[in-house]
Amino acid sequence: MRPVLDCLRWRTQCTTPPAAATEIRLHYAHYDMLSTLSLLEPDMNPTAARRQFLNRISHWVALGLASTSGLVKVGLAWAAPWDKATFETKAYADTLKSLQISNLIESRDITITAPDIAENSALVAVAINSKIPNSQTLYLIAEKNPFPLVSRFDFSAGAEAYASVRIKMGQTSTVRAIIKADDKYYTAAREIKITVGGCG
Amino acid sequence: MSEAMKISARLQGDTADVRILMRHPMETGTRKTATGIVPLHFIQSVIVQHNGKTVLDSQWSQAISRDPFLGLRIKNARAGDKITVNWLDNTGDKRSDEVTING
Numbered sequence: 001m002r003p004v005l006d007c008l009r010w011r012t013q014c015t016t017p018p019a020a021a022t023e024i025r026l027h028y029a030h031y032d033m034l035s036t037l038s039l040l041e042p043d044m045n046p047t048a049a050r051r052q053f054l055n056r057i058s059h060w061v062a063l064g065l066a067s068t069s070g071l072v073k074v075g076l077a078w079a080a081p082w083d084k085a086t087f088e089t090k091a092y093a094d095t096l097k098s099l100q101i102s103n104l105i106e107s108r109d110i111t112i113t114a115p116d117i118a119e120n121s122a123l124v125a126v127a128i129n130s131k132i133p134n135s136q137t138l139y140l141i142a143e144k145n146p147f148p149l150v151s152r153f154d155f156s157a158g159a160e161a162y163a164s165v166r167i168k169m170g171q172t173s174t175v176r177a178i179i180k181a182d183d184k185y186y187t188a189a190r191e192i193k194i195t196v197g198g199c200g
Numbered sequence: 201m202s203e204a205m206k207i208s209a210r211l212q213g214d215t216a217d218v219r220i221l222m223r224h225p226m227e228t229g230t231r232k233t234a235t236g237i238v239p240l241h242f243i244q245s246v247i248v249q250h251n252g253k254t255v256l257d258s259q260w261s262q263a264i265s266r267d268p269f270l271g272l273r274i275k276n277a278r279a280g281d282k283i284t285v286n287w288l289d290n291t292g293d294k295r296s297d298e299v300t301i302n303g
Contacts (some may be wrong), residue, residue, distance in 0.1 A: 168262075168265055
């Protein structure tokens with residue numbers, strides 16, 4: 001009888017359980033387990049613990065439902081499918097053919113910011129900026145990489161024709177930026193020296 | 201589920217200087233470990249949106265470094281604007297993170 005009364009008093013007063021109430025402790029042992037699993041704060045009274053547990057479970061369920069039903073990304077359309085044909089070309093000449101680029105105009109309005117010698121060939125920081133008006137697309141190419149096309153950026157009116165990335169280079173190579181503006185292709189290039197290959 | 205991207209968007213006059221650090225192994229499919237070759241696993245598409253409008257649409261190869269960094273500049277940005285970054289990788293895995301520009 002005594003433990004039950006202790007239990008009732010505990011419930012109404014919401015204080016930490018009396019030391020003698022080991023039976024109550026055992027009954028609520030699963031809350032301790034949940035707190036070790038970081039699902040609940042430790043040493044909570046059972047009512048608050050139950051409430052918090054149910055709240056947290058319901059949040060996870062809602063998030064799970066939202067992401068599986070696609071609510072998390074309503075209206076996102078991936079603009080163009082990944083250009084597999086060009087990304088899989090193995091020689092620079094073939095990359096240009098796949099992109100259907102025949103005439104490249106050298107331009108001083110494209111700046112490539114990159115190191116002359118890369119300390120770590122798996123992390124070569126390259127930044128491209130184009131001052132050519134109506135720059136729509138930037139192709140970043142590492143001519144001697146196993147697959148020369150590294151990336152392609154399509155800028156809308158809301159972005160400057162600028163991109164900064166870090167790339168892997170297999171060997172010393174010319175890194176080339178090709179800008180498509182008004183159906184014409186402009187280019188600038190820069191050699192980056194590598195001491196150890198970065199692909200694997 | 202992948203880890204969250206770190207996105208920083210700083211206003212410089214009218215332009216937001218956005219720097220994104222994504223978490224992804226970007227495996228080239230040529231790396232050997234004790235258990236064999238690690239298969240190709242890399243981010244293929246990245247779309248950056250400014251208040252819901254796509255400003256940058258990019259396609260990547262496996263030559264982008266592990267834990268990819270992307271820096272870009274968005275025009276006509278104001279404090280309070282939302283920048284959303286979405287990526288899709290070759291296994292179909294996706295991620296989307298958003299920040300608000302603070303002055």
